[in-house]
Amino acid sequence: MTDGDRGDGIDAxxxxxxxxxxxxxxxxxGGRPPLLLSVAIGFLLVLLAGRMTTxxxxxxxxxxxxFCYDPFVVYESLFLGAFGDVASDPLNGQLATTLSExxxxxxxxxxxxxxxxAGVFNIGGQGQLVFGALASALAVVAVADPVSGVAGTLxxxxxxxxVGALVGGIxxxxxxxxxxxxxxxxxxxxxxxxxxxxxxxxxxxxxxxxDPDSFANQTRALPExxxxxxxxxxxxxxxxxxxxxxxxxxxxxxxYLLRRTAFGYDVRTSGLQPxxxxxxxxxxxxxxxxxxxLSGALAGLGGAVYVLTIAGNFQTGVPDYGFDGxxxxxxxGNNPVGAVAAALLFGVLKSGSIVVDVGTDVPxxxxxxxxxLIVLFVAMPEFFRMIGRRVDVRDRFGGSRDAVATxxxxxx
Numbered sequence: 001m002t003d004g005d006r007g008d009g010i011d012a013x014x015x016x017x018x019x020x021x022x023x024x025x026x027x028x029x030g031g032r033p034p035l036l037l038s039v040a041i042g043f044l045l046v047l048l049a050g051r052m053t054t055x056x057x058x059x060x061x062x063x064x065x066x067f068c069y070d071p072f073v074v075y076e077s078l079f080l081g082a083f084g085d086v087a088s089d090p091l092n093g094q095l096a097t098t099l100s101e102x103x104x105x106x107x108x109x110x111x112x113x114x115x116x117x118a119g120v121f122n123i124g125g126q127g128q129l130v131f132g133a134l135a136s137a138l139a140v141v142a143v144a145d146p147v148s149g150v151a152g153t154l155x156x157x158x159x160x161x162x163v164g165a166l167v168g169g170i171x172x173x174x175x176x177x178x179x180x181x182x183x184x185x186x187x188x189x190x191x192x193x194x195x196x197x198x199x200x201x202x203x204x205x206x207x208x209x210x211d212p213d214s215f216a217n218q219t220r221a222l223p224e225x226x227x228x229x230x231x232x233x234x235x236x237x238x239x240x241x242x243x244x245x246x247x248x249x250x251x252x253x254x255x256y257l258l259r260r261t262a263f264g265y266d267v268r269t270s271g272l273q274p275x276x277x278x279x280x281x282x283x284x285x286x287x288x289x290x291x292x293x294l295s296g297a298l299a300g301l302g303g304a305v306y307v308l309t310i311a312g313n314f315q316t317g318v319p320d321y322g323f324d325g326x327x328x329x330x331x332x333g334n335n336p337v338g339a340v341a342a343a344l345l346f347g348v349l350k351s352g353s354i355v356v357d358v359g360t361d362v363p364x365x366x367x368x369x370x371x372x373l374i375v376l377f378v379a380m381p382e383f384f385r386m387i388g389r390r391v392d393v394r395d396r397f398g399g400s401r402d403a404v405a406t407x408x409x410x411x412x
Contacts, residue, residue, distance in 0.1 A: 038377035039075065042370045046071040049366050059361075069362050078370065081355030082348040091232055094351060096239030100310050102340075102347035103240070106247035107302025108325025109332060109339035110254050111295045116334045117258055118291035119271035120179060124190030125299040126322025127197030128171045132164035132300025133307045134201050137219045137314035138209060139163040140226045152225040160226070161304050168300015169293045171197065176292025180285035186292075194322070202316050211313070218315035228308045238310040247305070248340055250298070255336040267291050299325070327375055349374060 050060065050067030058066025059073070084094030108125050115122035140160050147155050175193060178184035206217035228240035258264035269277040270287045278284050299322060306321065307314055328346055332338030349371045356367045 034377040034380070035374065038373040041377075042373050043071045043075075045369060045373075046074050046362070046366070049363075055361075069360070074356060074360060074362055074367075074370070077356045077359050078352040078367070079348060080352075081359065082352035094355065096233045097354070098344075098347045098351040099241070099244055100238040100347075101350050102343045103244045103247045103309065104302050104306050104321045105324055105328050105343035105346050106244075106251055106340055107298055107305060108321045109328030109343050110251050110336045111298035111302065112325045112329035113332065113334040113336050113339055114254060114258070114267070114291055114298065115295040116329060117271050118267045118288060119274065120176070120288055120292060120295075121187050122172065122175075122190055122292060122295045122299075123187055123326070124172065124175060124193045124197075124322070125295070125325050126318075126320060127190070127194035128168040128296040128299035129303035129306070129322045130194075130197045130201050130318050131171050131303070132168035133303030133311075133318060134204065134219075134314045135167035135300070136160035136164035136304035137222065137307045138204075140222050141209075141220050144223050144226055147225075148223070149225055152223070153227075153229065156226040157228060157308060160308055161301060164304025164307075165297040165301040168303060169297030172296015172299065173289055173293035176289040179292070180288040198316075201314070201318075205314055205316050216315060219313045221313045222307070226308070227312060228305070240309045243305050243309050247343075250301070251336045251340050254294075254298070258336065263290070331375070331378055345378075346375070 046069050047060075047062070047067050050069035051065075053068040055068035058068065060067045060070035082094060082098045084092035086092065086095065108129060111125050111128070112122055137160075140156050143159065144152070144156060171193065175184070175186050175189040178189050179186040202217060205219055209219050211218050211220045228243045230239065231241045233239040233241070258267060266277065266282045266287045267290075269280065270282055270284050270291075274284050277287075302321060302325075303318075306318070311318075324346060328339055328342045331342035331345065353364075353367045353371055356362055357364050
């Protein structure tokens with residue numbers, strides 16, 4: 001059965017669910033006012049905090065009133081600081097940090113988007129990423145000795161990626177199966193599985209697989225040839241353009257999968273109208289499990305990339321990339337390609353925050369507030385649009401679901 005045969009009158013591309021070019025442009029245009037509003041409110045908060053702080057001399061004056069913090073310097077450091085001085089040093093360390101953060105966030109953002117497309121909330125991306133990272137590190141440690149050099153890179157990097165994706169996929173399929181066949185709430189199960197993954201990883205990295213030469217709970221360091229090549233950033237251990245290229249390629253491939261294949265059609269129709277999808281011949285339970293497995297595989301792949309670029313081994317205390325991926329997905333409107341731009345914005349904010357902390361006197365707590373404002377104001381409009389697509393407000397207020405023609409004619 002082809003895509004076009006699934007259901008009467010439904011185009012093979014499926015209903016307009018926000019993936020189209022027009023929707024992408026509309027989302028981009030609609031995102032500018034919230035972003036500007038968040039910056040304006042943050043500007044006022046910086047001024048207010050500057051008035052409540054004691055300083056020897058004012059850093060900024062407005063209408064004859066002195067303030068200890070200069071909002072323009074803060075935002076310049078927050079946004080432009082994330083890219084460093086590209087004019088004099090195009091391959092500076094700050095840009096490398098931004099790109100490394102962006103790379104991992106692309107994987108987790110796309111992972112969450114896949115689950116959302118199927119109408120499932122995968123809050124367990126962090127646990128799937130942790131297990132993917134741990135499994136990839138252990139796989140490389142186990143087989144690294146017999147190979148070395150370029151041959152080692154060609155063997156070990158794909159092996160680590162495959163293992164990370166496999167383990168993450170299996171861990172993601174567990175809450176999917178519980179949702180599909182036991183009607184378990186996926187939000188609760190995925191959150192609980194995050195704690196399970198963190199605790200198991202802590203035990204393994206601090207016990208059987210602990211690096212005997214380290215006091216920290218971590219595995220042995222991976223050999224240099226087992227890591228992603230640091231093209232254009234040879235002096236940095238955490239940035240890799242090949243890894244970023246892989247992330248973009250995966251995002252494009254997932255977008256194609258969701259838009260142009262029978263599986264993607266099943267995922268999207270199950271997420272939009274589960275009853276109609278079942279009527280059209282879609283196995284909703286199997287689709288839920290498959291979409292959660294794919295989501296977990298993408299998160300696990302992100303964990304492997306984290307190990308092969310940023311960490312160099314597995315160590316406990318993995319940053320919250322899985323939870324940040326939820327924000328990235330919402331910012332992108334659940335569009336896998338849009339997740340690349342959303343991840344870059346999030347990477348800029350995370351990297352720029354370091355510059356603000358180091359280069360200004362602004363407290364780190366205030367920097368966190370500025371980041372939160374930007375993400376909140378940009379994400380919330382899309383979040384409410386997502387909720388609106390799934391909730392008919394007429395049901396809430398007792399209104400009729402029947403459409404009424406404005407010209408007095410019959411319903412189309």
